[in-house]
Amino acid sequence: DAEITQSPRHKITETGRQVTLACHQTWNHNNMFWYRQDLGHGLRLIHYSYGVQDTNKGEVSDGYSVSRSNTEDLPLTLESAASSQTSVYFCASSAGTGQPQHFGDGTRLSIL
Amino acid sequence: GESVGLHLPTLSVQEGDNSIINCAYSNSASDYFIWYKQESGKGPQFIIDIRSNMDKRQGQRVTVLLNKTVKHLSLQIAATQPGDSAVYFCAEKGGTDKLIFGTGTRLQVFP
Numbered sequence: 095d096a097e098i099t100q101s102p103r104h105k106i107t108e109t110g111r112q113v114t115l116a117c118h119q120t121w122n123h124n125n126m127f128w129y130r131q132d133l134g135h136g137l138r139l140i141h142y143s144y145g146v147q148d149t150n151k152g153e154v155s156d157g158y159s160v161s162r163s164n165t166e167d168l169p170l171t172l173e174s175a176a177s178s179q180t181s182v183y184f185c186a187s188s189a190g191t192g193q194p195q196h197f198g199d200g201t202r203l204s205i206l
Numbered sequence: 207g208e209s210v211g212l213h214l215p216t217l218s219v220q221e222g223d224n225s226i227i228n229c230a231y232s233n234s235a236s237d238y239f240i241w242y243k244q245e246s247g248k249g250p251q252f253i254i255d256i257r258s259n260m261d262k263r264q265g266q267r268v269t270v271l272l273n274k275t276v277k278h279l280s281l282q283i284a285a286t287q288p289g290d291s292a293v294y295f296c297a298e299k300g301g302t303d304k305l306i307f308g309t310g311t312r313l314q315v316f317p
Binding site for chain 1: 248249257307309
């Protein structure tokens with residue numbers, strides 16, 4: 095069955111370190127998204143991509159970057175981790191506009 | 207489990223009763239709406255969607271109602287079961303594929 099997987103599921107790191115979270119989908123979806131979920135804020139969009147070589151900033155993109163070198167993967171990089179980036183991160187994909195987004199099970203990231 | 211908010215509105219229902227979860231959306235130009243279910247430690251799971259040219263859509267044990275006049279969306283769950291206990295989010299989509307999520311409602315099912 096097609097799916098979307100995130101790795102790692104849990105990570106602890108130190109401030110200032112570079113961190114990369116992986117997202118891999120096997121649906122061959124063009125659209126991929128990264129969200130963070132925090133107490134009191136719900137899901138907030140970090141970055142998104144509509145296809146290979148396409149990336150766009152979401153509402154909370156500062157301190158994050160993504161790259162899309164193939165259809166299946168959209169890794170999220172924290173260039174210099176900050177404690178404010180401690181959160182749960184979700185990746186999602188969709189077949190296109192007006193189609194539901196399907197989510198992975200998240201990465202819990204703690205920055206000490 | 208993963209964080210979904212300590213101060214979420216909570217709906218408590220008895221097993222077997224029907225549940226109605228409400229959501230107010232913000233953009234009158236939104237043309238697509240989705241309901242998600244999120245269990246502890248899991249990502250949001252798609253339940254049902256509806257487009258703005260419809261008022262009602264039914265799935266298995268779930269019905270979504272859309273009232274564009276008052277920008278209101280509801281999710282009805284028939285014969286609620288313990289496995290329905292979760293946080294439920296509505297989401298709206300405007301002109302692009304970006305979704306705007308509500309903060310969620312926690313559904314608790316008791317025997």
